[in-house]
Amino acid sequence: MRDIKCVAALASRFSMLPGVGKKTALRYAYAVIDMSERDVDAFCEALKDVKQNVKLCKVCGNFTEDDVCEICKARSAKQICVVAYPKDVIAVENTGAFDGAYHVLHGTLSPMNNRTPDDLNIKSLLARLNGVEEVIIATNPDVEGEATAVYLARLIKPMGVKVTRIAQGISMGSELEYADSITLTQALGRRTAL
Numbered sequence: 001m002r003d004i005k006c007v008a009a010l011a012s013r014f015s016m017l018p019g020v021g022k023k024t025a026l027r028y029a030y031a032v033i034d035m036s037e038r039d040v041d042a043f044c045e046a047l048k049d050v051k052q053n054v055k056l057c058k059v060c061g062n063f064t065e066d067d068v069c070e071i072c073k074a075r076s077a078k079q080i081c082v083v084a085y086p087k088d089v090i091a092v093e094n095t096g097a098f099d100g101a102y103h104v105l106h107g108t109l110s111p112m113n114n115r116t117p118d119d120l121n122i123k124s125l126l127a128r129l130n131g132v133e134e135v136i137i138a139t140n141p142d143v144e145g146e147a148t149a150v151y152l153a154r155l156i157k158p159m160g161v162k163v164t165r166i167a168q169g170i171s172m173g174s175e176l177e178y179a180d181s182i183t184l185t186q187a188l189g190r191r192t193a194l
């Protein structure tokens with residue numbers, strides 16, 4: 001039996017989400033049929049709400065609904081943990097081992113993908129270094145993450161700010177967001193100067 005056209009269309013939307021395969025997407029689409037009209041409306045509203053209201057924090061570049069994110073409002077920026085993506089902020093926050101501020105680059109340097117320093121959120125990092133004691137670079141321990149760390153260290157160290165790199169507790173090529181909290185806590189604790 002072929003899937004009903006509009007159900008298949010919805011499934012193809014769900015399959016755009018990370019970690020959702022074709023089978024799961026179809027299950028989700030059929031589940032919508034059983035939802036109340038009210039729930040479906042709320043679902044649509046929630047989708048639009050996220051798209052319309054989430055923006056980047058003016059200070060750190062993390063996702064926020066305000067001009068400045070909750071972390072920037074509440075925390076000291078004596079230590080700034082630099083990560084590639086907002087999801088990495090969540091990974092570090094989940095360890096509970098860091099109480100400083102963050103800076104989100106929105107990518108890593110990649111000559112292969114034509115991603116240069118101008119494409120990353122670097123200027124605003126340099127602009128907020130006054131009074132900062134340490135910049136901890138927590139990009140993924142892969143080639144691009146390392147290149148980005150070295151590049152940032154070269155820029156920041158001459159400004160008199162200590163630059164450190166999280167330890168290679170997470171194995172080379174693995175991603176921060178998939179590292180378990182204990183491993184990531186250890187990587188933070190055993191960071192080394194760049």
Ligand SMILES: [Zn+2]
Pocket residue numbers: 057058059060061062068069070071072073
């Ligand atoms: Zn912020």
